Amino acid sequence: DAGVIQSPRHEVTEMGQEVTLRCKPISGHDYLFWYRQTMMRGLELLIYFNNNVPIDDSGMPEDRFSAKMPNASFSTLKIQPSEPRDSAVYFCASGRGQGQETQYFGPGTRLLVL
């Protein structure tokens, strides 16, 4: 299995620009998670999906952030407009869920907003 795939691996953009992060979960996993990691706040869960449906987006910082999962093999996290404080590593993870299953993480996208 290829594992969770994320793209791009690195993104540098200017404040005000739109940023789109992409994720392909492990085949057969019906849960998908988006996390953000910063030095100040550690690892934070932003949103998660079950069977392509957003279940809990309480971690999404503000309306500038949105996430979609149009099908079982693809999800996006979009920031529009981006701000310097959005600079972080964004991880996508997938799992079989059911409140007991291990989450498997992708390699992350390192975002720098200038």
Add this chain to the structure above:
Amino acid sequence: AQTVTQSQPEMSVQEAETVTLSCTYDTSESNYYLFWYKQPPSRQMILVIRQEAYKQQNATENRFSVNFQKAAKSFSLKISDSQLGDTAMYFCASLRSGSEKLVFGKGTKLTVNP
């Protein structure tokens, strides 16, 4: 709410020696799951070991083992025969049964010295 505390921000160990990383957690749940993840400089989050709270036997994975003390709400990770490749951040995490939200500690930075 669940909380996870890692009291050691940084640790170091000599190659081939044994090191123990501490983790305590707070939960009112009777059933839950505990994890240790490793994050090397590549930033990939890698599952090291997992423990089901209802199991008394401590989980082991090759050189990695845990000391799970349910009454004390303690979940330490022991790394035996440390290798240079073990140098990484180590995160302890908990998952309440029936929930999909992993709660992470702040992490311990482990350096293995030659």
